[in-house]
Amino acid sequence: KKEIEIDLSDYNYNVVICNSNYNEKKEMNYIDVLLSRNIDGLIIVPSTENISIFKNIKNENIPIVVIDRLIEGLKADFVMSNNYNVMIEVVDYLAGLGHKRIAYINREVDLYHSIKRFEGFQDGLKKNSLNFNKKLITGDGGLSFEDGYLEMLKFIKMDSSVRPTAVIAFNDIVAIGAIRAIKDNNYKVPQDFSIVGFDNIFFDEFLETRLTSVTSNKKEMAKLSVKLLLERINGDLSEPKWALNHRRLVIRESTSIHHDSNK
Template sequence: MPPSLVARSLKVKETNSIGMLVTTSSNPFFAEVVRGVERYCFEQGYNLMLGNTEGQSETALSYLKMMLRKRVDGLLIMCSEGQQEVFKQLDWLDNLPVVVMDWGLDSDRVDLIADNSHLGGYLATRHLIALGHRDIGCIMGPAGRAPATQRLAGFEQAMGEAQLTVRPEWLQAGEFDCASGFNAMQTLLAQPERPIALFVFNDMMAMGAISAIHQAGLKVPEDISLVGYDNVELAQYLSPPLTTINQPKEALGRLAVTRLLARINGQQIENRLITLEPDLVIRQSCRRL
């Protein structure tokens, strides 16, 4: 869309609609955040126009153009990592308020709400260490993704403080989905020596890992203890219920909409970075040695 068309679209009156681009609404974490956004938009008298990009740059760009044609009053983005080329198009947006709800977009003209993933990784690992575990591994997220990098840094900090060795063969990469968690767990189980405790970088991969453990004839937490990340609603109903790092999803959605509406209404706010602090939810997927 040429800049002239964008400029014309921004000069009309407000439409009481907000656009939101999200990586995939099939992931429970994203679905729960979207639910919070929808609820608060409705309470504030705004319509939400949702675009599910499925991680595809072309799809994200198509939705972005459509939302501009519909003259949304503001834009929420929860799919910025891995799609940098698309979001260079934000230069088109002139004065359109934008709030980014994850890491990955470096711009001084958007608001950024991000999880303190370093702290989350630290809390997860410290919990396992406090239970007496020493042979601890990770099922990580994709290389280069900021949440995965920071969660690993938190893991390494906790291990270093406890003077425990980080074994590279016990660090397996995943893609934040069930299948990659299952495959990574199979790789760990096939090793001559395997960890007896794992920090898994999101709950979806933890679900896959638990399935692989059960299929191998082992049990959680008797044979392997697990801590996940996100605290999706399903985590409490797994067998056993999953200990996990809680991201305040309802608060994230409400805060994002609140900040976006403040920008839409012309409020001047200096701080563009908001960090949400995670906390540990203890259930039954870890045992004390």
């Protein structure tokens, strides 16, 4: 949000920021409010891929840029992250460290970025000749510290023969919750469990064990979104466009070689 505001301010546009906290009803209300203010364009990370939230904007001919979601039938430009490929990279990295039982605290929602990330996880396991175990996939859609804590407890309670040695979390907050559960149960990161998060949030740097994470590359995403929006505002009437935001893995102290890998 901050990066988009800065980029648009450089072009003398006033920016109105609305945070729906992934609440569909709030989102629809915000869109109505923005329409009443005669906005020039809209950049949105919607909570749903249901086109119904845009029902009041379809006839307004307002440029729309959608981030990390795929909404069928919506006339808009899209900025997508390489969630599929970067998840394969994460699995490759952990497999290369000797981890054979890799778990995923997933966000089980029917959204494009979630789907592609899970597909990348599955194909990453297959690529590295690792078994897909449904017991090592958990998560009910939550994104909180508590969600990470509770889901990690499920893994900790497993028999050591099936317990994961590496865990990928849907975001860094979930990963930090998982780390707390590990430490509260007298295990260590990364000696007992390697942990990887997503988003590379700023306070990772202040953790006792700095978190290996996938950067969201917000600056690139902002620049791509603003570029597409300004092109439309300035009269570009071409077919809808797609732009790719490149996320990358940042390796820190929360991951290491699995100590049983040579046994």
